[in-house]
Amino acid sequence: MPCGFTQAVQIYALSTGSPLFAGVLLATFAIGTAPGLLALAGLPVVVPSTARPTLLRLVGVVVIGFAVVNGSAGIRLSGITIPTIGVASVAAAVPPPGAVVDGRQTLHTYQDLDGYRPGNVAIYAGIPTTWTIESTNAASCASLIRIPSLGMGGLLRKGLNTVELPPLPAGTLSYTCSMGMYSGQITVVEPPAGMTGATDGG
Numbered sequence: 001m002p003c004g005f006t007q008a009v010q011i012y013a014l015s016t017g018s019p020l021f022a023g024v025l026l027a028t029f030a031i032g033t034a035p036g037l038l039a040l041a042g043l044p045v046v047v048p049s050t051a052r053p054t055l056l057r058l059v060g061v062v063v064i065g066f067a068v069v070n071g072s073a074g075i076r077l078s079g080i081t082i083p084t085i086g087v088a089s090v091a092a093a094v095p096p097p098g099a100v101v102d103g104r105q106t107l108h109t110y111q112d113l114d115g116y117r118p119g120n121v122a123i124y125a126g127i128p129t130t131w132t133i134e135s136t137n138a139a140s141c142a143s144l145i146r147i148p149s150l151g152m153g154g155l156l157r158k159g160l161n162t163v164e165l166p167p168l169p170a171g172t173l174s175y176t177c178s179m180g181m182y183s184g185q186i187t188v189v190e191p192p193a194g195m196t197g198a199t200d201g202g
Helices: 004-016 021-044 049-077 087-092
Strands: 106-111 113-118 120-124 127-133 144-147 152-155 159-165 171-177 181-188
Touching: 004 021, 021 049, 049 159, 106 120, 113 181
Parallel strands: 106 127, 120 181
Antiparallel strands: 106 113, 127 159, 144 152, 144 171, 171 181
């Protein structure tokens, strides 16, 4: 099954570095998903013949829906930001950047089972950033983070993880999980005039 869900488990198993733990993890995954897959495969056999055309059409719609979701995830993984409904209200809710100390700024976000929060935060352009990501749950593909535009990424361990970001130009920095299912944004804004520590982010 070359699907993103399966690949996420395989990647996590590889990241553990333990053949024994990885084997147990994948065996548990296979046993746990087998009943559902077998039931789904046998469903067309048990339904009345008159209902099969409707069932197959429904399955086709579901498959197309999965294709759209996977396609969107692939686009996010390539570093392209997909416009979403309500972007203006989300952007308005972005908190202002924090203080700049000794020429650096700090950013603190969280990663949990359901992705990243806050989903959109702000930093100043032209100032290096120490980004602390606090992981509260490593059993999620969100723990494998990627920043496509910077060519950066890695595995988040439970607890505090530090990422050093270079001075960035004004704009939006997007990041995703390894599957592109979960994503977040960092809005990079111009610093106030005369702020010390700011450099040319271009």
